[in-house]
Amino acid sequence: MRATGAATDLTQGVLAGEVGAIARMITRVERGAGADQLIELYRAGGRARVIGVTGPAGAGKSTLVAALGAEIRRRDVTLGIVAVDPTSPYSGGSVLGDRIRMQALGDDPEVFIRSMATRGALGGIARATADAVAVLDASGKEVILVETVGVGQDEVDIAQASHSVVVVSAPGLGDDVQALKAGLLETADVHVVNKADREGADRTVAELRSMLGFGAGEGWVAPVLATCAETGQGVTELANALNQHHDWLVTSGGMYERQRLMARHRLKTLLTALVHERLDRPVPGSAFETAVEALCRRTTDPWTAAHSLLEGELSGRPKGRP
């Protein structure tokens, strides 16, 4: 478990918030390496607020994340941005759309922006994103924005890996609110109708509010905000709403449930990644390989083998189930 000198330097650099060290460390975790350092970094972290931003393609998520990031910086809060999207404008340092705002962010030493490539491996991108967030957390970033394009599993992942979830929609995306799947609708802590200068924005806001119901007054009621990320309209209100959600989590005790959900999801993505890695890249003599051999010889069955590989699985399951 001893880290090499270079690895120690890398860890120290991340803890000191050095941009180069953070970048190199995230490159390591993208490749699935650096677990030694990650454990050390994880132990130094735990303070960052993670805000997930998701929604359908074309809703203007990247521009909104840039605008929200600038607003967060104006409040003197340090910031990390992880964009999980192969078409992300952050890649390679290029910027799209709201160029001035993005460059302002890019020149700020207290902002770290990173795009993550979507990989084919099951659980791979969810695991890598969580690891990148752990690196930014350890580096002292107070808020981490995680942007994902709202597709299938990624939506679920971001919702279970964030303290607050912003779901972005926009008028003119096909059937407007219908562009959001039912799951996303309920997942949101804050709803944003972006591109509010477009025709139909008011209707989209009204439709969303009616779909969400009036909120029976129990628990957090997700507000529906209108923004225009390109002009900055509504972005202050978005940052305020996110602070209100955070305060609500803390005062209501909801933070505990949220953290449990996040821990559960973290363990799931990591275990899935480990299982796949161990079975795709065999280690001779390992418990996995012994189980594979026994299965080949049919001296065991898949269920018994799987249960014996999952520690505590046999003792922890409900009665009457094998």
Next chain:
Amino acid sequence: MRATGAATDLTQGVLAGEVGAIARMITRVERGAGADQLIELYRAGGRARVIGVTGPAGAGKSTLVAALGAEIRRRDVTLGIVAVDPTSPYSGGSVLGDRIRMQALGDDPEVFIRSMATRGALGGIARATADAVAVLDASGKEVILVETVGVGQDEVDIAQASHSVVVVSAPGLGDDVQALKAGLLETADVHVVNKADREGADRTVAELRSMLGFGAGEGWVAPVLATCAETGQGVTELANALNQHHDWLVTSGGMYERQRLMARHRLKTLLTALVHERLDRPVPGSAFETAVEALCRRTTDPWTAAHSLLEGELSGRPKGRP
């Protein structure tokens, strides 16, 4: 671990090859239940040849599977068919296309046909398919055809869960052979260009053969066959080629490697399904929940927690890795 009387009857019914019992058992495994009986059934199986059939939409896989199934039955071999495709014609007993052939199969008591719904759960459909194959194997089916539409992970799954893999293409599917991804091309034990009566079929066959190279004479060289599933042209040759591949596996020792790959894949899909189930449906007091609690309190880190949940993980990994 004691099975109830009804469960024992179900198991006995499957072992006796009763159609109703097989159907009820597969319905159970689709729901993720019946692990007790599955262990018993698995121990009684192990003789079936599993043949995966995959390829892009529009290649005529279902019709080809029906034609191949009829050919296999003419050779007096018992047969199970599992179609992993939400658009499968087998669903609900309805038949498409080659109606007479399909009905001939459907009336044959030695053929069991089942379509599996594609589920959202990660690893869910791969696990359910493998379990359905185990049921059919235990019921005494000598050959099991597993048809999947060639999309992403499903392709990989079928290739790693079958003794022989048939990759089906057809002329006129966009860029013909380009419709096959590189991975599928190499995965095939037998290539089929279906709809051979269509214009361009000869060119597709020639293109495939040139992409596959001439085969340096080492190992199995995947043949490229032309079929017309609707008329039955080439289907005898396909069944012969599959028998040749099976004979080659047995005589070359390749069967051992193939069985290892299948065991490895089986364990991976089952462990993934178990990890997801245990973390999505918490069992108070289980090792998983203890780990989640410890993570919430930050008395552990995700890597240490995950490694301690995977038995043998710490001892079995290579040196120098955490």
